């Protein structure tokens with residue numbers, strides 16, 4: 001039987017409007033029906049829902065939403081053809097980057113069918129050096145598919161591992177996801193090593209399942225479940 005106790009009533013941390021969700025949603029990410037911002041349903045009796053825990057600060061990095069001033073860093077990142085050697089896409093023109101930034105500013109973590117992007121910033125220089133994509137593709141919003149792109153000048157310094165570790169902390173501790181996965185072309189040694197170093201479990205390899213730049217290539221899948229991630233891991237909370 002559905003009673004009043006079956007629901008949690010609280011205020012949206014963004015618009016302040018009254019929100020009500022079934023008790024099973026406690027601690028999970030949902031969209032505010034009024035302002036459509038993504039929020040976390042309180043699981044501790046709070047009167048106000050929790051905001052999405054961004055930015056995330058790690059020892060050397062900040063993971064944050066993109067800002068209009070990031071166009072230059074994005075232009076540098078996306079002008080490098082090598083970035084797309086093992087990944088879909090192509091270098092983008094300035095005009096396309098500006099359009100991408102504008103449309104990204106409207107995307108929330110819970111926007112259906114869209115990838116929620118966070119910029120990877122080197123804190124010491126405040127420079128945008130890459131980005132992570134989080135796609136909550138399953139209908140319950142309890143699984144994320146992660147992607148990561150790093151400016152070549154900043155690769156092989158462990159930044160990608162630091163960013164991915166923080167993103168996994170966000171997924172499992174920040175928004176209580178059930179499972180996070182990542183995939184790459186099987187020839188992409190850097191990505192395979194990165195996913196293994198981050199503690200993701202290799203789930204399998206699909207043979208010639210992707211047509212990439214005119215060639216059928218194999219895809220390797222990696223994943224972690226919340227119970228595998230463990231409560232004592234993850235990045236420092238936002239400061």
Ligand SMILES: CC(C)(COP(=O)(O)OP(=O)(O)OC[C@H]1O[C@@H](n2cnc3c(N)ncnc32)[C@H](O)[C@@H]1OP(=O)(O)O)[C@@H](O)C(=O)NCCC(=O)NCCS
Pocket residue numbers: 082083084086087146147148149150151154155156157158159160161162183184188189190191193194197
């Ligand atoms: C995947 C990517 C983010 C890794 O970045 P990175 O800065 O090299 O990552 P890390 O410094 O954390 O190192 C990852 C591991 O790969 C290794 N590695 C990095 N580049 C390599 C290369 N070209 N060949 C072989 N190994 C490489 C590193 O030595 C490290 O392994 P180790 O711990 O055994 O030493 C980066 O290569 C990239 O942006 N690639 C283009 C986009 C992409 O393919 N993304 C993955 C699919 S979503």
